[in-house]
Amino acid sequence: MxxxxxxxxxxxxxxxxxxxxxxxxxxxxxxxxxxxEAYIGGKWVSAASGKLxxxxxxxxxxxxxxxxxMEVTDTEAAINSAYEAFQTWxxxxxxxxxxxxxxxxxxxxxxxxxxxxxxxxxxxxxxxxxxxxxxxxxxxxxxxxxxxxxxxxxxxxxxxxxxxxxxxxxxxxxxxxxxxxxxxxxxxxxxxxxxxxxxxxxxxxxxxxxxxxxxxxxxxxxxxxxxxxxxxxxxxxxxxxxxxxxxxxxxxxxxxxxxxxxxxxxxxxxxxxxxxxxxxxxxxGGNAPFIVFSSADVKSAVEGLMVAKFRNSGQACISANRILVQEEIYDKFSEALEEAVRKRLTVGDGFNKEVNIGPLININQLKRVERIVNESVAAGAGVVLGGKCHDMGDLFFQPTILCNVTEDMACFQEEIFGPVIALKKFKCEEEAVNIANASKFGLACYFYSQDVSQVWRVARRLESGMIGINEGLISTAEGAFGGVKQSGIGRxxxxxxxxxxxxxxxxxxxxxx
The missing domain is CATH 3.40.605.10 (Aldehyde Dehydrogenase; Chain A, domain 1)
Known part of the structure; x- marks a missing residue:
């Protein structure tokens, strides 16, 4: 021993x-x-089994x-330690x-x-x-x-x-x-x-x-x-x-x-x-819609989406997932978005200063993103940019933009958790809200509009625990973080x-x- x-x-x-x-x-x-080593009862300890x-x-x-x-016996020791400490804490x-x-x-x-x-x-x-x-x-x-x-x-x-x-x-x-x-x-x-x-x-x-x-x-x-x-x-x-x-x-x-x-x-x-x-x-989990209405400031909306989508390579529960753009400004928005993705995203090792898109966390996550993209393309989605694993390494995926997306595609139905944008046109406010709410999830929503009346109407109707209006970064200690429907309980x-x-x-x- x-x-x-x-x-x-x-x-x-x-x-x-x-x-x-x-x-x-x-x-x-x-x-x-x-x-x-783990930390139990104020001490740095190994697993009882000695395994690593x-x-x-x-x-x-x-x-x-x-x-x-660690196993159940180690966890029981940690719980006992916490229980004893609670009596005085x-x-x-x-x-x-x-x-x-x-x-x-x-x-x-x-x-x-x-x-x-x-x-x-x-x-x-x-x-x-x-x-x-x-x-x-x-x-x-x-x-x-x-x-x-x-x-x-x-x-x-x-x-x-x-x-x-x-x-x-x-x-x-x-x-x-x-x-x-x-x-x-x-x-x-x-x-x-x-x-x-x-x-x-x-x-x-x-x-x-x-x-x-x-x-x-x-x-x-x-x-x-x-x-x-x-x-x-x-x-x-x-x-x-x-x-x-x-x-x-x-x-x-x-x-x-x-x-x-x-x-x-x-x-x-x-x-x-x-x-x-x-x-x-x-x-x-979440499946956040990102709605861009015709009254939106397109430049601001693109900036907001870059933050809401590509932070941590899209591996965030509040990442923008279903991108809905009103048809009047769809072409203008998609062109500006493609330019931003092409010019501003650099894939690589996170320790390199110029890199702003790192790898996915593990092989299971990479395979999930790859499957979602492949299934969506097979169902008729177009690839504007990317769409494949990156040659940077085993766990990297290309920043991707998909177009001609429909609601029944995998990229709309599932939480992607990767650097993939799925674009869909919509005609009117009613249609956008209905699509946004047609999900079992309700963690975060984002929308861009300069119409004050529309801002209040849409904010009230969206079924979500958190809403970013003309803002792509909503996380803060002062905010109440949490969702509705199958996105969770509590804040x-x-x-x-x-x-x-x-x-x-x-x-x-x-x-x-």
């Missing part, structure tokens, strides 16, 4: 050295942020690290929690360049976008450090002079968090910031493709002063994820779960939480982000003379 442990330690050290060499070559300053799984850079498919492949004052979150925010800001390098190394996104994500992620810690002090109760008017009625908001307990690979830093801070502000403790399972960002963020949380057990991170491979996820939903010591990911997985987790009547927050960010982590306690004080 001692020999096996020595070999495992040597392997971890070797992989750690490789990762350090890769990132130091790009300017990494603090190697202490690079962890290849690799983390690769999608730009070149090279292994950059190996992290613990829930009694801390709002000010104490606020100061710790502020410390975490300050450290995130201090180390933002290193954190961005880690995101690019494991997620593949261009470094400029990784920097943007770190800024976005840390903004949630700043926001919820302030909101911690604004979790107000209520005093209700009593029906009798002998009674007083109070409503208190209290933390629900241990919160499980399952986060995605496309925003590996921000999706953790958006959830954990709210939970910690409310007085909950956390067990976080990052995506198997991007665990390094989670471990780096929690390293800074530890340095910020959060007590042992308040924040825990369990890393696990794709093979062990179903069993680990099930425990995170069904454990009697878990009070609630927050998940960001596909609707299919969200549906499974929803069912698993039902047995324990858990509090649940789901931010699921993240804004003052409503804490709601999922508190319950309302009604106190009736009687016997007053």
């Amino acid at each position: 001692a020999v096996l442990n020595y070999l495992r330690t040597a392997l971890i050290h070797h992989k750690h050295t490789l990762m350090m060499e890769v990132l130091k070559g790009h300017g990494l300053r603090y190697a202490s942020l690079l962890h290849q 799984f690799p983390v690769t850079n999608p730009a070149n498919s090279k292994v950059i690290a190996s992290v613990p492949d 829930q009694t801390t004052t709002a000010r104490e929690r606020s100061l710790l979150l502020r410390n975490w925010y300050n450290l995130m800001e201090q180390h933002k360049e290193d954190l961005a390098l880690i995101v690019t190394a494991e997620a593949g996104k261009p470094l400029s976008e990784s920097r943007g994500e770190i800024g976005y992620g840390s903004s949630f810690l700043e926001w919820f450090s302030e909101e911690a002090k604004r979790i107000y109760g209520e005093v209700a008017q009593s029906p009798a002079s002998s009674k007083e009625l109070f409503f208190l908001r209290q933390p629900i307990g241990v919160a499980s968090m399952i986060t995605p690979w496309n925003f590996p830093n921000a999706m953790i801070t958006r959830k954990a910031g709210a939970a910690l502000a409310a007085g909950c403790t956390c067990v976080i399972k990052p995506a198997e493709d991007t665990p390094l960002s989670a471990l780096a963020a929690v390293d800074l949380a530890e340095k910020a002063g959060f007590p042992p057990g308040v924040i825990n991170v369990v890393t696990t491979s794709r093979a062990n994820t179903p069993a680990v996820g099930k425990l995170m939903c069904t454990s009697p010591k878990v009070a609630g779960i927050s998940f960001t990911g596909s609707t299919a997985i969200g549906r499974v987790l929803y069912e698993q939480c039902a047995s324990g009547i858990k509090r649940i927050g789901l931010e699921l 993240e960010g804004s003052r409503h982000g804490i709601d999922d982590y508190t319950y309302l306690k009604y106190i009736c004080l009687g016997g007053i003379n």
